[in-house]
Amino acid sequence: MKNTSIEIVIIEDEEDILELVEYHLQKSGFETMGFLSTQNVEQFLEEENPSLMIIDRNLPECEGSEFVAELRKYGCNIPVIFLTAKDRDEDIEEGFIRGGDDYITKPFKPKELVLRVQALLRRSGITSNEKIKYRDLILDIPNRTLTIENNLVELTNLEFKLLHTFIKNPNITLDREFLRDEIWGENGANFNDKTINVTINRLKKKIDPTGEKEYFIPVWGVGYKLG
Amino acid sequence: MKNTSIEIVIIEDEEDILELVEYHLQKSGFETMGFLSTQNVEQFLEEENPSLMIIDRNLPECEGSEFVAELRKYGCNIPVIFLTAKDRDEDIEEGFIRGGDDYITKPFKPKELVLRVQALLRRSGITSNEKIKYRDLILDIPNRTLTIENNLVELTNLEFKLLHTFIKNPNITLDREFLRDEIWGENGANFNDKTINVTINRLKKKIDPTGEKEYFIPVWGVGYKLG
DNA sequence: ATAAGTTGATAACAGATTGATAACAAATAT
């Protein structure tokens, strides 16, 4: 399953509204992640690096704009849209001062919400979050990191390139010649084919030390494929 | 708070409103340039490169959103806020679709307008009146100063540019080529890649002498990223 | 079924590459 789409976090304690927002965003091609409170959101932000946040202000335990201010204090720069019933002038001002990018008051028009999301993403220079997922692997291309079940796994440059190539081509057997050209390029003239085995092996050990997940399936006499 | 050098174009055919908008923006430190129609605006954009545009839709001879769509077609990427009485759902949608970044309906609250202008400028990377934070670093762009835990840290011009570039691109590994282009520019033709190491190192030592905070994480064979 | 041959897995090693750091020199600004 390939995914290069844009992910949006929504924090809203009223379930129907949360569902409504998620429905419209998904319909427009966004991936969404809903939360009923700010709990666990910070962890999620770190792990997933979503592209945008929509947040209510009247949340249980935590006031939405204070939460955003806190995030900003720690350098989190995610685009934020407040979606809230708090519509007094002072409320709106506070929302922007605390780091919001846009402020929509309830009741809201779903179509306008989507357009404002798109406008904000455009202006933030976000076209796609460039994350590729495969089974429980999450490859963050610009960040050059691999996350497996919320654990960061360190990869070398070569290993990253190799894994990227495989995840870009799932369910396809990549033969040794292809891998040599793709990963090692031209200078692989006098190139020991065992090098591929060794490199795959090192990668295997890093992302699946126990060997139980069988990510790389050897295809005899040909190459490997991702399983 | 000074916003010298940030210039905002306002296109509005009702003179009182134009004056009102200009008054509030100037009070917040912006330079303004008002137009009663779209006439001569294009020429002004080319010559002055203003940072933001506020535009009415019901203008004599020309519909504001069509004007913006036209600008966009020719590659003009200036942040645009519509300020208009056209408040039907379809009007608002049209405003965003034609390239607007924000949409404010009349009657409007001047304070909110200013805040929306500031938010949009911030998000557009026009930060000269802003501070950028990352972890415990506070970068004051107009003053070109760095504060760490309330201590002023002296940076050279080059170091400031480098740190700014990294903070503008969090969660992204910046490769050596990008850094060379971005920081050193074109004249880096015969350019020793070790220069990057050395410069990063000097910066590291200034902002984290003990090396315990690990701001700059080397990515082997690629570049660095902010940690 | 089995043995021979081929291919892949794994570990250890060594060379190569890359980054860190310090010292120096050139350039620039004050």
Next chain:
DNA sequence: ATATTTGTTATCAATCTGTTATCAACTTAT
């Protein structure tokens, strides 16, 4: 003229990556 900034070079240290050797697994021919 002096101080500061910036680029270069040299040395050292860390890490990567290709090679080799050995063992294990698979294929095929008999």
